[in-house]
Amino acid sequence: xxxxxxxxxxxxxxxxxxxxxxxxxxxxxxxxxxxxxxxxxxxxxxxxxxxxxxxxxxxxxxxxxxxxxxxxxxxxxxxxxxxxxxxxxxxxxxxxxxxxxxxxxxxxxxxxxxxxxxxxxxxxxxxxxxxxxxxxxxxxxxxxxxxxxxxxxxxxxxxxxxxxxxxxx
Numbered sequence: 001x002x003x004x005x006x007x008x009x010x011x012x013x014x015x016x017x018x019x020x021x022x023x024x025x026x027x028x029x030x031x032x033x034x035x036x037x038x039x040x041x042x043x044x045x046x047x048x049x050x051x052x053x054x055x056x057x058x059x060x061x062x063x064x065x066x067x068x069x070x071x072x073x074x075x076x077x078x079x080x081x082x083x084x085x086x087x088x089x090x091x092x093x094x095x096x097x098x099x100x101x102x103x104x105x106x107x108x109x110x111x112x113x114x115x116x117x118x119x120x121x122x123x124x125x126x127x128x129x130x131x132x133x134x135x136x137x138x139x140x141x142x143x144x145x146x147x148x149x150x151x152x153x154x155x156x157x158x159x160x161x162x163x164x165x166x167x168x169x
Contacts, residue, residue, distance in 0.1 A: 019167070022045055022047055022051070022055060023055055023064075025044065025046075026041055026044075026052060026055055026056060027059070027064075028164075028165075028167065029041055029044045029045065030056070030065070030068075032163075034068045035068075038052050038053050038056070041056070071161075074127045078129050079109070079129055080129075081127065081130060081131060081133070082111075082125065082127050082128075082156035082159070083126050083128070083134055083153050083154060083155050083156055084123055084156060085125075085138060085142065085151055085154070086116075086120040086122075086123050086151065086152040086153075086154070087121055087122040087123070087142060087151050088120050088121055088148075088150045089121045089122070089147050089149055090146075090147050090148070090149045092147070093146075093147025093148075093149075094121065096147065097115070097122070100122070100147060101113045101115065101122055104122070104124055104141065107137065107141050108137075109126045109128050109133070109137060110124060110126050111125045111126060111127055112124075112125040113125075124142075134153070138151060138153055
């Protein structure tokens with residue numbers, strides 16, 4: 001069972017199970033290859049297949065594992081331009097921060113929306129076919145919105161995925 005955070009998003013599970021070294025190893029393996037077979041997971045974690053299956057199922061059930069996704073080469077599907085757009089909202093729009101993030105998440109080309117602390121309220125990662133499409137997104141979905149105080153667009157030249165995410169002790 002999960003609750004909602006201050007921004008209305010998902011919180012950690014109410015009764016998270018403690019993660020041991022086997023759970024952490026299974027998570028590391030899955031983070032590197034979410035399609036890894038249960039047999040290979042078990043082998044990589046040095047546990048029985050039934051143990052690997054039970055542990056992964058429990059982490060899914062308790063919300064430790066939130067889902068499995070496919071990583072797509074965006075250039076190969078016609079969207080070679082990526083950007084991180086930092087968005088600052090008007091003070092009057094901040095109570096609707098969650099709604100604005102949801103609205104943006106449904107816009108074409110939006111990959112992720114992040115809530116931020118600091119000078120900006122949101123970061124929106126987008127993919128576009130060309131710079132004209134990127135400009136149109138910034139103008140139409142952000143700048144023309146009455147709640148937007150300002151934006152800063154950063155082109156992503158290359159992305160490199162972390163190999164060893166921290167999984168706690």
